[in-house]
Amino acid sequence: MSPSTPIRHGGCTCGAVRFEARGQPMRVGVCHCTTCRKETGSVLMAYAVWDTDDFASSGETRTWEGRDFCPRCGTRLFALRLDEREVEIKLGAFDEAPLGLEPTEELWVKRREPWLAPIAGATQYREDPPA
């Protein structure tokens, strides 16, 4: 990593869990699927994906369906996919706001609220992207 490589820091609302991601993410997106809606309690979930080598976290998390959250305050944080060597981090869990990462993909747009416009320049998928 060069000295100019950005390191982005984040964590849960209560501060028990902290994490960092180094360098630029592999992809950035939003998902409108019903699982992401329920899990976040919001109408969409915004995320960015890094290589697990560029990610570190501290503090105890609990996991539901591969999605990590803080057991103390309930903040939804990230999904570690060790098999795929990637971690999907929720953009709202980073300290910096606005974060400045722009989505390049938009998933499950058939579940998008009608008052939300498609994100300009982001590839639109009716459901999950083709494998």
Ligand SMILES: [Zn+2]
């Ligand atoms: Zn917490």
Ligand SMILES: [Zn+2]
């Ligand atoms: Zn989803």
